[in-house]
Amino acid sequence: MKRLLFTGILFLQIIPIMGQVYQTADKKASITTIKLFNNLFKALPEGILFGHQDDLAYGLGWEYIPGKSVIQDAVGEYPAMYGWELGDxxxxxxxxLDSVPFKKMTSFIQEGYEKxxxxxxSWHANNPVTGKNxxxxxxxxxASIIPGGEKHALYKSWLDKVAVFMLGLKNNKGEYIPVIFRPFHEFTGNWFWWCQNVCTPEEYKALWKFTFDYLTNTKQVHHLLYAYNPEKFENEAGYLQYYPGxxxxxxxxxxxxxxxxxSNNSDFENTLDKRLGILTEVAKKHKKLPALAETGFLNIPYAEWFTKKLMKGIGNHQISYIHLWRDGGLVNGNGKYRFAPSQDHFIPVGRDPSFMDFYKLYISNKFIFEKKARDLKLYQ
Incomplete structure (x- = not known):
């Protein structure tokens, strides 16, 4: 915001963003959050931002080594996006729930932002009724945590804790760091307590709306972008069935x-292509950013998966980002849980069958990593 003084009258003017301006869901979103949202739209023709869950925290055979990164170890450059988890x-x-201390997570978030x-x-919250995961x-x-439910007060206390954590995310100037918040994801599956098999569209929408309103209006958290995130869907109507608006x-x-x-079928790339086609069309209609929020192939046993499956499925679809899931490493306990290629000692150089294929993805110029993300000045 800048101040303009004319003939003794003080005017407040929001700094305009060149071209079309996209409105954030939070009408009181911080200026930096609004700029990020609009700059991500502007960046769509530049490529797809590449992200990785828990990238700075641990990998195969290591954890919490300052400056170390799974993606940076693989290709010599940090990712453009960093994913973290609020569960527990x-x-x-x-x-x-992935064994990352929340204090360390805050530092990692600040580090990623500075890059x-x-x-x-994301938030894999525990079941508020059973107390299990x-x-x-x-x-x-x-039904129990939306307004009128017997556990509604408990859920509000949970959101109070989420708000405290989010409000603690500040840069070195004391400004809030924008966050893409992705709660209650994969709801078209049947494995979480908020999924379609145990939750109606009306209940899900009520939960989403209350969560948004409580964090935004009651707790005054204004640096979040909210990501709606089903898993399977076959058409636009299926994608929007639980959409809160x-x-x-x-x-x-x-x-x-x-x-x-x-190696013996094309189901992944064909389905990915189909769903990205649906996604990009519906996102364009609603003026929202399209993204592939989680993807990967556990332990990557197919050497050319990144180019012949993932990249083939993405094709020419214009999406904002893709995000590989985490590498378990020492946190997982056996060093055999990963979604990104590795050059660490658990897999000596040249023995990871997917490494060179991932490097082909890296040099394809289709994806944005740290250096280009920084050049794009997404927060300015």
């Missing part, structure tokens, strides 16, 4: 992983 924050735990990267945060589907949990969403995304043997 609602329980007042000191570490999240010019984008921050995205997010994968426990008992107890009609969504344009005034509650900034990003339209979905999750899609490779399963089975990709």
């Amino acid at each position: 924050l609602e329980l007042d735990a000191l570490i999240n 010019g990267g984008i921050i995205t945060i 997010a994968w426990d589907i008992g107890g009609n949990a969504v 344009d005034e509650y969403v900034d990003i339209m995304s979905f999750d899609f992983y490779q399963y089975g043997d990709p």
Whole structure:
């Protein structure tokens, strides 16, 4: 915001963004958040931002080494996006469900932001009725926490903790760091307590709207972009079945992983192509950013998966970002849980069958990593 003084009268003017201006769902979003949102639209023709979950925290055979990064180890450059997880924050735990201390997470988020990267945060909240983890589907949990439900007060206390964490994310100037917040994802599956098998569209919409309104209006958290994120869908109507409305969403995304043997079928790339086609069209209609919020192939046993499956499925679809899921490494306990290629000692150089293929993805100029993201000045 800049001040203009004319004939003794003080005017306040919001600094305009060149070209079309896209409105964030939060009408009181911070200037930096608005700039990021609009700059991500401007960046769509420049390529796809590449992200990785827990990238700075751990990888195969290592954890919490300052400056170390799974993606940087692989290709010599940091990713453009960093994903983190809030699960167990609602329980007042000191570490999240992936064993990352929340204090360290805050530092990693600040580090990624200073590199010019984008921050995205998911939330695998525990089941508020059974007390078990997010994968426990008992107890009609969504109905219990929306307004009028018996666990509504408990859920508000959880959101209070989310707000405290989000409001603690500041840069070295004391300004809030924008975050893409992706709660209640993969709801078209059947494995979380908020999924379609245990939650009606009306209940889901009520949960989303209350979450948005409480964080935005009650807790005054104004640096979040909200990502709507089903898993499977076959058409536009299916994608929008649980959609809470344009005034509650900034990003339209979905999750899609490779399963089975990709060497003898084309199911992954064909389905990815189809769903990205649906996504980009519906996002354009609603003036939202399209994204592939989670993807990957566990342990990458197919050497050319990145180019012959992932890149082939993406094709020429213009999306904002893709995000690989995390590498378990020491946190997983056995060093055999990963979605990104590795040059670490668990897999000596030349023995990871996917490494060179990932490098082909890196040099394809189709994806944006740290250096180009910084050049794009997404926060300015």
